[in-house]
Amino acid sequence: MTTALITGSTAGIGAAFARRLARDGHNLVLVARDTERLQSQATELHDLHGIEAEVLTADLATDEGIAAVEKRLSDTRNVVDLLINNAGFGNKGRFLDVPMADELKMLRVHCEAVLRLTAAAVAGMRSRGRGGVVNVASVAAFLPRGTYGASKAWVVQFTQGAAKDLQGSGVRMMALCPGFVRTEFHQRAGMGTGNIPGWMWLDADKLVAAALGDLARGKSLSIPDPRYKALMGAVKLAPRGLLGGISSRTGRKYGPQ
Numbered sequence: 184m185t186t187a188l189i190t191g192s193t194a195g196i197g198a199a200f201a202r203r204l205a206r207d208g209h210n211l212v213l214v215a216r217d218t219e220r221l222q223s224q225a226t227e228l229h230d231l232h233g234i235e236a237e238v239l240t241a242d243l244a245t246d247e248g249i250a251a252v253e254k255r256l257s258d259t260r261n262v263v264d265l266l267i268n269n270a271g272f273g274n275k276g277r278f279l280d281v282p283m284a285d286e287l288k289m290l291r292v293h294c295e296a297v298l299r300l301t302a303a304a305v306a307g308m309r310s311r312g313r314g315g316v317v318n319v320a321s322v323a324a325f326l327p328r329g330t331y332g333a334s335k336a337w338v339v340q341f342t343q344g345a346a347k348d349l350q351g352s353g354v355r356m357m358a359l360c361p362g363f364v365r366t367e368f369h370q371r372a373g374m375g376t377g378n379i380p381g382w383m384w385l386d387a388d389k390l391v392a393a394a395l396g397d398l399a400r401g402k403s404l405s406i407p408d409p410r411y412k413a414l415m416g417a418v419k420l421a422p423r424g425l426l427g428g429i430s431s432r433t434g435r436k437y438g439p440q
């Protein structure tokens with residue numbers, strides 16, 4: 184039986200990964216800040232699918248939190264075969280509206296934690312000659328969209344670069360770039376979503392199924408929906424000024440919309 188560690192497992196995309204991987208018979212290590220929610224998720228997945236689900240409470244915006252997960256990933260007696268770096272959040276507002284402490288927290292969770300956890304996991308995976316890492320980025324990585332987009336662009340570049348370096352090692356690395364997904368993300372950030380058209384919303388379970396298919400096919404970048412694939416193709420050709428205008432109006436306004 185293989186083991187998968189998922190950060191941000193208790194809600195949204197992380198919870199969809201947990202449901203799907205448990206259904207497929209993987210043991211799980213569930214990571215987030217809310218211990219009670221983690222415990223009830225672990226019990227539910229164990230009862231439904233008969234898998235072992237460990238709970239690891241960690242705040243990935245802190246050095247201790249990242250170190251605790253690094254330690255678990257480096258455990259050679261109880262190895263992790265698949266790492267899903269998924270924990271993340273949004274900050275409401277444009278540059279200079281967002282307090283610097285929140286900008287730095289985002290870089291820590293989206294970049295430092297992803298770098299350190301990937302390194303901790305891949306060291307053992309490479310020596311065993313097998314393993315996988317999915318780093319959840321966003322289509323915002325391809326748009327001029329503040330610190331959020333910049334941090335997700337780092338995730339894409341880092342992951343694709345590391346995937347190249349690991350070619351032939353048996354370790355797969357993939358950046359996953361979802362479009363809008365109905366999760367707790369926007370509500371937690373206090374972002375209105377009223378101006379986002381219905382067709383742009385993706386289902387978390389379908390997204391995860393497509394992402395795991397892409398990982399199995401050995402892709403280093405996954406944009407799991409044909410509509411977003413087409414959109415991102417158009418983005419490559421569109422002027423940056425136009426993209427900046429559209430991007431800054433979508434889901435970043437203050438107050439309800």
Ligand SMILES: NC(=O)c1ccc[n+]([C@@H]2O[C@H](COP(=O)([O-])OP(=O)(O)OC[C@H]3O[C@@H](n4cnc5c(N)ncnc54)[C@H](OP(=O)(O)O)[C@@H]3O)[C@@H](O)[C@H]2O)c1
Pocket residue numbers: 190191192193194195196197214215216217220241242243244269270271272292319320321322360361362363364365366367368369371
């Ligand atoms: N939803 C979208 O439209 C969308 C689109 C593209 C990309 N994404 C990306 O997808 C990923 C998951 O987002 P989501 O939409 O599923 O969000 P979500 O529903 O808000 O879930 C976020 C998860 O991350 C955990 N988390 C947040 N901050 C954390 C921290 N400091 N340390 C540890 N765990 C933390 C939360 O649990 P606790 O609060 O208990 O810690 C929760 O389990 C993020 O990286 C996000 O950027 C989302």
